[in-house]
Amino acid sequence: MDALLTALADPARWRLVSLLAERPRPVGVLAQLAEARQPQTTKHLQALERAGVVVSQRTGQRRIYALQPAPLRDLAAALNRLADIADQAGGPRETYDRYGLTLHAERLAAEEPGWADGRSFRFLRSLTGRPELVWRHLTEASLLARWWTPDDLRVSELVFEARPGGRIVHEYRDAEDADGSDLVAGRAQGVVVDVRPGEHLAYRLSPLLPDGGLAFTAHLDLDLRPTETGTDLDVHFRITDSTVDSADFIAGIEIGFGQSLDKLAATLAADFDSTDDTDKRSTK
Numbered sequence: 138m139d140a141l142l143t144a145l146a147d148p149a150r151w152r153l154v155s156l157l158a159e160r161p162r163p164v165g166v167l168a169q170l171a172e173a174r175q176p177q178t179t180k181h182l183q184a185l186e187r188a189g190v191v192v193s194q195r196t197g198q199r200r201i202y203a204l205q206p207a208p209l210r211d212l213a214a215a216l217n218r219l220a221d222i223a224d225q226a227g228g229p230r231e232t233y234d235r236y237g238l239t240l241h242a243e244r245l246a247a248e249e250p251g252w253a254d255g256r257s258f259r260f261l262r263s264l265t266g267r268p269e270l271v272w273r274h275l276t277e278a279s280l281l282a283r284w285w286t287p288d289d290l291r292v293s294e295l296v297f298e299a300r301p302g303g304r305i306v307h308e309y310r311d312a313e314d315a316d317g318s319d320l321v322a323g324r325a326q327g328v329v330v331d332v333r334p335g336e337h338l339a340y341r342l343s344p345l346l347p348d349g350g351l352a353f354t355a356h357l358d359l360d361l362r363p364t365e366t367g368t369d370l371d372v373h374f375r376i377t378d379s380t381v382d383s384a385d386f387i388a389g390i391e392i393g394f395g396q397s398l399d400k401l402a403a404t405l406a407a408d409f410d411s412t413d414d415t416d417k418r419s420t421k
Contacts, residue, residue, distance in 0.1 A: 138215065141208055144188035149173060150181045154204060157191060161203035229289065236392055243384040253353065253379035253387050260372040262398050265409045268335040268361040271368045274401060275338055275359060284400035287393035289313075290322055303329040305342060323386075327355075336361055343378075344386045352383035355390075367405075372398070 144150055152171050156162060162170075168178040182202050185191040190209065193202045223230045246252055264271050274280040276299035282292040286309045294308035305327040311319055327342035338359040343351040356375040361368050374394065376387065 138212065140188045141190060141212060144185050144190060145212075147181065147184075149177070150185055153178070153181055153185065153202075154190065154209075157202055157204040161201050163199040163201050165199070167202065232288070232392060232396075236389060239392070240385060240388040243388040247379075247381045247384035250380055251378075252381070253376050253383065256376045256379075256387070258374040258390055258394070260370075260374065260395060260398055262370045262372075262402050263364065263367065264370055264402055265367045265405045268363050268368045271361055271370065271405065272335045272338075274405065276332075284404050285397055286400075287389070287396040288400075293317065293321070294324075297329075299329060299332055299338075301329060301332055303332075305329065305340060307342065344383075346380070346382050350380070350382075351378065352386045353377065353379040370398070370401075 145154065149171065153167055156167055156170055164179055164182065165175060167182070168175040171178060173181075182191060182193070186193060186202075188208075190205055191202050192205055193200050195201075222228075225231075243253075266274075274284065276297060278295045278297050281297055282295050285295070285307065286292055289312050290309045291312045291314075292308070293310045294306060296304055296306040298304050305325075307326075308321060308324040310317060310322050323344060325342050325344045327340055329338075329340045331337060331339035338357075340357055342355045342357065343353065344355075346352050354377045356377065358373045360371045362371070372394075374390065379387065
């Protein structure tokens with residue numbers, strides 16, 4: 138496949154492939170139609186033949202070249218598969234496009250400091266597990282690290298001191314940036330405001346701009362309510378101190394924080410299923 142792509146990437150060779158799609162042709166005629174010198178045309182055809190996209194045979198004094206359809210069909214099928222993967226409903230590309238639309242609107246709105254102050258978001262999730270277990274996932278760094286990033290990202294540094302006045306540091310990188318050589322995707326710092334274990338958690342968190350300044354301050358209030366099947370989590374997210382440069386961050390709140398909470402729900406559900414399976418095996 139690599140050889141085929143390399144061969145087809147040259148415009149002169151692509152022109153020859155197009156001509157051979159119409160019918161087999163000799164080298165001299167192909168050179169005339171492509172408006173190229175015959176030696177150059179011969180070299181291009183030989184490269185296409187090595188890549189398997191054309192075949193040739195000698196007839197009298199002439200060498201006739203013909204197109205091989207199968208490699209092109211295989212390439213078309215491979216490209217279609219890639220397009221289908223990228224275009225899948227609800228996939229990463231759809232999220233990328235949604236963020237792009239929001240980003241454009243937020244950048245237009247960010248004309249002066251304070252432009253987004255007072256804006257709020259609300260997130261509701263019904264979670265597996267009692268409030269005590271959910272609380273641990275909201276306040277213990279080792280458990281927070283399992284879910285507290287949007288899709289395709291990973292926590293690279295995390296401090297969460299679950300007491301009033303406790304320090305928060307949250308840094309994350311691309312999930313595939315294994316050695317940390319790529320740029321940090323995001324970093325935020327904050328402070329815990331209120332702690333009522335199993336019931337209510339409040340904290341302030343500010344994403345950092347590239348120059349180290351604060352993009353805005355997020356005020357988060359998380360309320361936990363027990364249900365028959367687990368815990369309802371109600372999150373209120375309010376913005377103050379917004380800077381003009383905070384548009385890129387604010388554009389991602391609804392998508393990014395929503396994805397993080399979805400990961401929390403999936404993590405709790407997976408842990409519950411694993412514990413349930415263990416309990417079933419132990420009773421046999």
